[in-house]
Amino acid sequence: MDYLLTEEQIMIRDLARQIAVEKIVPVRAELDEQNKFPTEIMKAMAQADLFGIYIPEEYGGLGKKSLDFYIAIEEISKACLGVSTTYAANALGSYPILLHGSDAQKKKYLPDIAAGKKFVAFGLTEANAGSDASGIQTTAKLEGSEYVLNGTKQWITNGGEADFYTVIAITDPSRGPRGASAFLVEADRPGLSFGKREDKMGIRASATREVIFDNLRIPESNRIGREGTGFIVTMKTLERARVAVGAQGVGLASGALDAAVSYAKERKQFGKPIASFQAVGHLLADMALRVESARALLYAVARHIDSGAAEYAMESSMVKVLGSDVAMSVAVDAVQVFGGYGYMKEYPVEKMLRDAKILQIYEGTNQIQRNEIAQALIKRAGKSA
Ligand SMILES: Cc1cc2nc3c(=O)[nH]c(=O)nc-3n(C[C@H](O)[C@H](O)[C@H](O)COP(=O)(O)OP(=O)(O)OC[C@H]3O[C@@H](n4cnc5c(N)ncnc54)[C@H](O)[C@@H]3O)c2cc1C
Numbered sequence: 001m002d003y004l005l006t007e008e009q010i011m012i013r014d015l016a017r018q019i020a021v022e023k024i025v026p027v028r029a030e031l032d033e034q035n036k037f038p039t040e041i042m043k044a045m046a047q048a049d050l051f052g053i054y055i056p057e058e059y060g061g062l063g064k065k066s067l068d069f070y071i072a073i074e075e076i077s078k079a080c081l082g083v084s085t086t087y088a089a090n091a092l093g094s095y096p097i098l099l100h101g102s103d104a105q106k107k108k109y110l111p112d113i114a115a116g117k118k119f120v121a122f123g124l125t126e127a128n129a130g131s132d133a134s135g136i137q138t139t140a141k142l143e144g145s146e147y148v149l150n151g152t153k154q155w156i157t158n159g160g161e162a163d164f165y166t167v168i169a170i171t172d173p174s175r176g177p178r179g180a181s182a183f184l185v186e187a188d189r190p191g192l193s194f195g196k197r198e199d200k201m202g203i204r205a206s207a208t209r210e211v212i213f214d215n216l217r218i219p220e221s222n223r224i225g226r227e228g229t230g231f232i233v234t235m236k237t238l239e240r241a242r243v244a245v246g247a248q249g250v251g252l253a254s255g256a257l258d259a260a261v262s263y264a265k266e267r268k269q270f271g272k273p274i275a276s277f278q279a280v281g282h283l284l285a286d287m288a289l290r291v292e293s294a295r296a297l298l299y300a301v302a303r304h305i306d307s308g309a310a311e312y313a314m315e316s317s318m319v320k321v322l323g324s325d326v327a328m329s330v331a332v333d334a335v336q337v338f339g340g341y342g343y344m345k346e347y348p349v350e351k352m353l354r355d356a357k358i359l360q361i362y363e364g365t366n367q368i369q370r371n372e373i374a375q376a377l378i379k380r381a382g383k384s385a
Helices: 007-024 028-034 039-047 066-079 081-100 103-114 173-179 230-266 278-306 313-343 348-360 366-384
Strands: 120-123 139-143 146-157 164-170 180-186 192-194 208-219
Touching (some): 039 081, 066 230, 081 180, 146 164, 146 180, 164 208, 173 180, 230 278, 230 313, 230 348
Parallel strands (some): 120 164
């Protein structure tokens, strides 16, 4: 299907595709098996300027549209969701600075992120605060001109690998949701340590660790936005980042579909390629229908954001839910097309199935996204009544 991409978007797609095919596909099984961070691939992506796509030119980026970035994510996700999570979580960590940072903070931090020289991670979740982020207990107490941070963030993607962290902490427990603020914490500050690297079901190339603050001191100037706006920063950050999760889903599903089609053409049973059996053909057709529907919504929402829309929370949740549900169901069906071989590690669809599950969980579970879509629908209906 022709999605009327610009020449630049096609260039970015082809560049990301080339890295995926040449650098990622050959090592993805090894990264998965060894739970290994993709350092060399990140370097190749930095050389190809893929980290600066969405960052404005004045801060060292390419200043492209968000669709350009989602297209790159889609291509990387076709090859390996662990690598694409590493890449996408860097953008997640950068959004608080990009969307709410001061000009000085943007000038100081964004050029190195855009160049892929420095990595950033986003720390919100804690052991007792997942879907209900208002339950976070990490505190940031102002002492003179410094904040002192104490607490533990859990399951932080790029934890231990990032050069700095954008972190949400409580500055005033008496103010409820208005008592949280966002901060920037450099990884070399005394008082920062990490838990062990999590041993996960999928996306094993991606590093997931606890990030622990023990009387860690940062200057007041490391606060992002005004005190008390931590959850607004979080909401706006996740609204943008959830579209990237949808793009990951479209990419993974599309990779699983390609693998299933190739296999169905080659594998013979009863003297014929299994693709010639209607049951298999219909399975492939339904997979393709779901992939193309999710891609169409992704591109439409990305263009809506790129048009300068102020509100896109519901649309971003929709892309996240559809992209991740499609990834999961297409990965399940791809394994079915492969039969017993699909269950074996020598074929990529086994890993794709394990990888796909996280998309329905992180950056707000799909149940929470459906809650948000329903609330937005009811609110909009109230306005138009
Ligand atoms: C691999 C991985 C990487 C991650 N990376 C990051 C990261 O970089 N930064 C970060 O801050 N966090 C990160 N997270 C955390 C992630 O965003 C949370 O796991 C997620 O938001 C869900 O929280 P929870 O796991 O505590 O589940 P819970 O909130 O305990 O939910 C458990 C179940 O209950 C359901 N549920 C809960 N409340 C409701 C409700 N009101 N209505 C309907 N259903 C509900 C959920 O949908 C889910 O099915 C990561 C998690 C993982 C596993």
